[in-house]
Amino acid sequence: MNKLILGRYFPGESLLHHLDPRAKLVSAIYFIALLFVANNWQGYLLLWAFTFFVMRLSDVKLKTYLRGVRPLIWLILFTVFLQILFTAGGTIYIDWGLITISKFGLINGAFIFSRFVMIIFISTVVTLTTKPIDLTDGINALLSPLKTIKVPVDEIALMLSISLRFIPNLLDETQKVMDAQRARGTTFGEGSLAQQMKKLTPIVMPLFVSSLKRAEDMADVMEVRGYQSGKPRTSFRRLAWRKKDTLSICGMVFLTIIVVLLRNEGVNYLN
Amino acid sequence: MVMQITFKDVTADYQLGPIRSANILKNVNLALPTHSFTAIVGHTGAGKSSLLKTINGLLLPRDGSVEVGEIVITADKPKKALKEVRQHVGMVFQFPEAQLFAETVEKDICFGPLNFDVPLEEAKKRTKKALEFVGLDETLLEVSPFSLSGGQQRRVAIAGILAMEPDVLILDEPGAGLDPEGKREILSMIKQLHSKEKLTTIIVTHDMDDVAAYADDVVVMEQGTVAAYQSVRDFFSDTERLQNWRVDFPEARKLQLKVEEETGVKLPQICLTIDELTESLIEVGLA
Numbered sequence: 001m002n003k004l005i006l007g008r009y010f011p012g013e014s015l016l017h018h019l020d021p022r023a024k025l026v027s028a029i030y031f032i033a034l035l036f037v038a039n040n041w042q043g044y045l046l047l048w049a050f051t052f053f054v055m056r057l058s059d060v061k062l063k064t065y066l067r068g069v070r071p072l073i074w075l076i077l078f079t080v081f082l083q084i085l086f087t088a089g090g091t092i093y094i095d096w097g098l099i100t101i102s103k104f105g106l107i108n109g110a111f112i113f114s115r116f117v118m119i120i121f122i123s124t125v126v127t128l129t130t131k132p133i134d135l136t137d138g139i140n141a142l143l144s145p146l147k148t149i150k151v152p153v154d155e156i157a158l159m160l161s162i163s164l165r166f167i168p169n170l171l172d173e174t175q176k177v178m179d180a181q182r183a184r185g186t187t188f189g190e191g192s193l194a195q196q197m198k199k200l201t202p203i204v205m206p207l208f209v210s211s212l213k214r215a216e217d218m219a220d221v222m223e224v225r226g227y228q229s230g231k232p233r234t235s236f237r238r239l240a241w242r243k244k245d246t247l248s249i250c251g252m253v254f255l256t257i258i259v260v261l262l263r264n265e266g267v268n269y270l271n
Numbered sequence: 272m273v274m275q276i277t278f279k280d281v282t283a284d285y286q287l288g289p290i291r292s293a294n295i296l297k298n299v300n301l302a303l304p305t306h307s308f309t310a311i312v313g314h315t316g317a318g319k320s321s322l323l324k325t326i327n328g329l330l331l332p333r334d335g336s337v338e339v340g341e342i343v344i345t346a347d348k349p350k351k352a353l354k355e356v357r358q359h360v361g362m363v364f365q366f367p368e369a370q371l372f373a374e375t376v377e378k379d380i381c382f383g384p385l386n387f388d389v390p391l392e393e394a395k396k397r398t399k400k401a402l403e404f405v406g407l408d409e410t411l412l413e414v415s416p417f418s419l420s421g422g423q424q425r426r427v428a429i430a431g432i433l434a435m436e437p438d439v440l441i442l443d444e445p446g447a448g449l450d451p452e453g454k455r456e457i458l459s460m461i462k463q464l465h466s467k468e469k470l471t472t473i474i475v476t477h478d479m480d481d482v483a484a485y486a487d488d489v490v491v492m493e494q495g496t497v498a499a500y501q502s503v504r505d506f507f508s509d510t511e512r513l514q515n516w517r518v519d520f521p522e523a524r525k526l527q528l529k530v531e532e533e534t535g536v537k538l539p540q541i542c543l544t545i546d547e548l549t550e551s552l553i554e555v556g557l558a
């Protein structure tokens with residue numbers, strides 16, 4: 001329960017902690033796009049180096065990041081495996097009729113693996129160094145142009161921040177309900193898959209009931225305090241764009257230039 | 272069944288991912304005799320709930336051992352021992368109505384016994400008995416627990432524990448959030464069960480009137496250690512120490528102190544209940 005790293009905030013005083021959430025979000029999304037631009041090992045090497053540099057800047061231990069990848073590792077390996085088996089081209093190492101392991105397959109597999117892991121690392125960097133409330137403020141600010149086409153951006157941001165806000169409560173509650181049902185003789189993590197699924201009902205049901213109840217209470221409280229959807233709201237905290245934010249965006253542009261340059265050269269390499 | 276509970280040098284903490292919390296329990300040594308009714312008091316975060324959780328293995332001691340009757344719980348998760356101890360120890364959590372989940376009251380109460388391989392017929396029999404004991408009507412058996420009132424839900428949840436027929440009953444603030452009447456009813460029900468079934472009962476409470484009215488002994492927890500373990504009367508006689516702990520007095524005792532201060536007359540005994548106070552006041556001629 002407490003092992004989930006992705007989506008968690010670790011308080012700290014690093015440079016990344018003090019960047020504007022908008023800068024971090026834009027850079028992260030941009031970086032993910034960049035992952036698909038690179039197409040050779042030099043490009044990926046550079047991106048890996050950048051990823052580790054950023055992780056280093058965040059002042060969070062590498063172990064923590066690795067733990068963030070762990071829950072997804074099987075999904076990643078499965079995808080990589082498929083890539084290796086079903087990509088043809090280049091020197092063929094093993095040939096079992098339909099299934100072949102080729103040079104291009106292995107290269108592609110390595111690239112896919114790199115992409116997956118770097119996406120997780122970079123998004124973990126963002127969430128680890130940004131308070132959930134800053135994150136939603138950032139998303140709100142970035143989406144606000146959509147208001148002109150009547151997208152309820154404020155509401156979406158509010159929903160997001162409320163759900164983030166209640167994750168710890170939900171985890172606490174899960175722990176409590178699990179304890180209570182354990183005390184009544186349930187043992188978790190035993191028996192066949194079907195049996196284990198059945199054992200989840202006594203946990204999930206109470207959580208549903210309490211979440212719905214809390215949502216209702218919350219809605220009442222918000223209404224009592226004058227919340228109306230669709231009305232413009234001011235905010236207590238303002239985001240401030242500083243020099244270092246501009247610099248970090250410049251860094252991203254610089255990174256792009258190098259990746260694109262490497263790419264042009266790389267086309268020859270693959271052929 | 273003889274069920275003394277012995278804590279030997281119990282140290283425990285919660286491991287929360289990368290963060291290891293400070294010791295929640297520190298070298299707790301305590302022996303609660305069988306059939307006793309013990310109240311645990313202390314400030315928030317003093318380790319009361321954690322102490323309760325070590326009794327049925329929901330929190331395992333990092334060092335030391337907890338013995339419940341013949342069963343020994345230590346750090347190296349003896350799975351069989353855990354199941355066994357949970358069968359003997361019934362635990363009512365704070366706001367136990369949050370654990371209700373089944374479609375009908377009957378199914379919910381049966382959940383515990385069935386987990387311990389009690390035959391269905393027997394479980395249903397126990398359900399009826401438990402429901403009657405907590406003062407609810409048999410017609411509620413087929414009703415969804417979520418359609419009941421808060422107080423009724425609390426009773427159903429407690430019945431769910433009673434149907435396991437435990438020898439040790441642990442309750443974490445069973446009266447929290449109820450009106451005074453409902454709270455009194457639940458506590459006297461527990462007291463009645465305690466004497467009838469010869470249970471070993473442990474209760475966490477903040478209300479000193481409850482301590483005075485129902486418990487035999489008191490354990491004071493302070494920062495993860497046992498600060499005192501005394502009989503209720505001894506506990507409330509030491510006025511100065513209680514004030515140091517910032518523990519409240521029972522209402523009767525408060526009134527007694529006030530009367531003594533105003534009149535200058537010292538009453539012959541420490542009064543913990545209204546009846547005792549009335550008696551003493553008559554004795555010294557103030558009433």
